[in-house]
Amino acid sequence: xxxxxxxxxxxxxxxxxxxxxxxxxxxxxxxxxxxxxxxxxxxxxxxxxxxxxxxxxxxxxxxxxxxxxxxxxxxxxxxxxxxxxxxxxxxxxxxxxxxxxxxxxxxxxxxxxxxxxxxxxxxxxxxxxxxxxxxxxxxxxxxxxxxxxxxxxxxxxxxxxxxxxxxxxxxxxxxxxxxxxxxxxxxxxxxxxxxxxxxxxxxxxxxxxxxxxxxxxxxxxxxxxxxxxxxxxxxxxxxxxxxxxxxxxxxxxxxxxxxxxxxxxxxxxxxxxxxxxxxxxxxxxxxxxxxxx
Numbered sequence: 187x188x189x190x191x192x193x194x195x196x197x198x199x200x201x202x203x204x205x206x207x208x209x210x211x212x213x214x215x216x217x218x219x220x221x222x223x224x225x226x227x228x229x230x231x232x233x234x235x236x237x238x239x240x241x242x243x244x245x246x247x248x249x250x251x252x253x254x255x256x257x258x259x260x261x262x263x264x265x266x267x268x269x270x271x272x273x274x275x276x277x278x279x280x281x282x283x284x285x286x287x288x289x290x291x292x293x294x295x296x297x298x299x300x301x302x303x304x305x306x307x308x309x310x311x312x313x314x315x316x317x318x319x320x321x322x323x324x325x326x327x328x329x330x331x332x333x334x335x336x337x338x339x340x341x342x343x344x345x346x347x348x349x350x351x352x353x354x355x356x357x358x359x360x361x362x363x364x365x366x367x368x369x370x371x372x373x374x375x376x377x378x379x380x381x382x383x384x385x386x387x388x389x390x391x392x393x394x395x396x397x398x399x400x401x402x403x404x405x406x407x408x409x410x411x412x413x414x415x416x417x418x419x420x421x422x423x424x425x426x427x428x429x430x431x432x433x434x435x436x437x438x439x440x441x442x443x444x445x446x447x448x449x450x451x452x453x454x455x456x457x458x459x460x461x462x463x464x465x466x467x468x469x470x471x472x473x474x475x476x477x478x479x
Contacts, residue, residue, distance in 0.1 A: 188464070188478065189460065189479060190460050191396065191451075191460055191464060194464050194475065194476055194478075195394075197476040198365075198476065199358050201245065201475075201476065202244045202245055202358075202361045202362070202474055203245060204245050204246075204247045204250070205245075205247075208247045211307065211308075212238065212247070212252055212308070215252075215308075215310065216234060216254055216310065219254055219284070219303065219310055220254060220256075223256055223283065223284070226283035227258055227259075227262070228261065228262075229258055229259065230257045230316075230317055231257045231317075232254060232255065232256045232257065233338075233339070234255075235253045235255045235313065235338035235339075235342070236252065236253030236338070237250075237251070237253075237376055237377075238251075238252045238253065239253075239342055240341065240342055240345045240357075241345075242345070242357055242360050242361055242364070242376075244364050244365055244368070244474070247308045248307055249308075250308055250309070251302075251308075251310070252308060252309070252311070253300070253310075253311045253313060253338075254310060254311070254312050255313045255338055256280075256312060256315070257315055257323060258314065258316055263316050266279075273327055273328050273331045273333065274296065274326075274328040276314060276326050277296045277300075277301055277326050277328050278296055280301045280312060280314050281294055281295065281296055281301045284303060291303055291305060292304050292305070292306060296328055297311070297328075298327070298329050299325055299326065299334065300312055300313045300314075313338075314326050315333075318335060318337075321337065322420065323335070323336060323337060323338070324336075334422065335420040335422070336416060336418055336420055336422070337418035337419075337420065340417075341417065344384070344417050344418070345357070345380065345384075348387075352391075352392050353392075355392040355395070355398065356392065358395065359383065359392065359395060359398045359402070360380055360383045362395065362399060362471060363383065364376060365471040365475075366399075366444060366471050368473060369470075369472050369473050370440055370444075371440075373436060373440055374410075375427060378414065378424050378425055378427075381416075381417060381424045381425075382406050382409050382410065382414060386401070386402050386405045386406055387401075387402070396451065396452055396467075397452065399444075399448055399470070400445060400449060400452060403441050403444040403448055404445050407442060407445075410428065410434055410437050410441070411434060411438070413425070447466050447470050448466075450466050451463045451464075451466035451467050451470075460478065461478050464476075464477070465478070
C-alpha cells in the first residue's frame with residue numbers, strides 16, 4: 187500500500203486500468219458484434235472508436251462503453267435520408283439485426299447516436315454512419331433525426347499526438363479526471379472532459395499529476411463557459427448539452443471545489459504530511475484513489 191503521494195498516484199494509475207482478461211473479453215465480444223453486422227449489412231468499413239481505443243477508458247469495465255463505428259454502403263443513406271423513418275429508422279434497423287443474434291442479451295436499444303447492447307459485463311455502443319465527401323463521417327442522430335459530422339479516427343490521432351507531446355502524462359490525467367467526474371454526479375460527459383483537457387493543457391508542461399489535476403480544475407472553470415469545439419474540426423460544440431446557465435454554474439462549482447481540495451492536498455504534501463494529502467486526494471477521486479498505508 188502507498189505511503190507517499192507519488193506512490194499513491196502510481197497506484198491510482200493502476201486502479202484505473204481494466205485487467206488483461208477483461209481486455210481479452212472486450213476484443214472477443216467486439217469482433218463478434220462486428221461479424222454480426224457484416225452479415226446483415228453492406229459495410230464499407232468498421233472500426234473501434236471512443237475512449238477504449240483512445241486509451242482513456244477507466245475501470246470498472248461493467249460501467250464502461252466500448253464503441254464500434256460502422257460506415258455503411260451509400261445505398262442505406264439514399265434509403266433512409268428523409269424517408270423510411272430517417273436516422274431513427276436506420277438505427278432501428280440496426281437494432282433489429284443485432285437482436286436476431288443476441289437474443290438473450292439483457293437489452294438492445296436505440297440510444298441517441300448509437301444502438302446500445304447491454305451485456306451482463308459491459309456495454310457496446312454501435313455508431314452507424316457513412317463516409318463523408320471530403321473526409322470524416324456523418325452519423326445518424328436519432329435525437330433530432332439529423333446527420334452529425336465528425337471524425338472518430340482523427341480524434342484518436344489527436345489524442346495520441348497530444349499525449350506524446352506531454353510525454354505520456356495527458357492520458358493518465360484525463361483518466362483521473364474521469365474518476366473525479368464519476369464520483370461527483372457525472373456532470374460532464376466523458377468526451378467533453380477529453381476535449382477540455384486538450385484545450386487546458388495546450389502548450390502547457392505537465393510536471394506531475396497532482397499539479398496537473400489542480401491546474402485543470404482551475405483553468406477548466408473558464409473553458410466550460412465557452413464553446414468547446416470538436417477537435418476534428420467539424421465545428422460542433424461538445425459542451426452543447428450544458429444548455430442552461432444553471433448547468434454550467436453547477437459544473438463550475440464542482441470544479442472550484444476540486445481546485446480547493448487539490449490546493450489543500452498539495453499544501454499537506456509540501457508540509458511533509460502525506461497522510462492528510464492522500465486523504466484529500468481520496469475526497470476528489472474516492473472510487474479509485476488508494477488509502478494511506
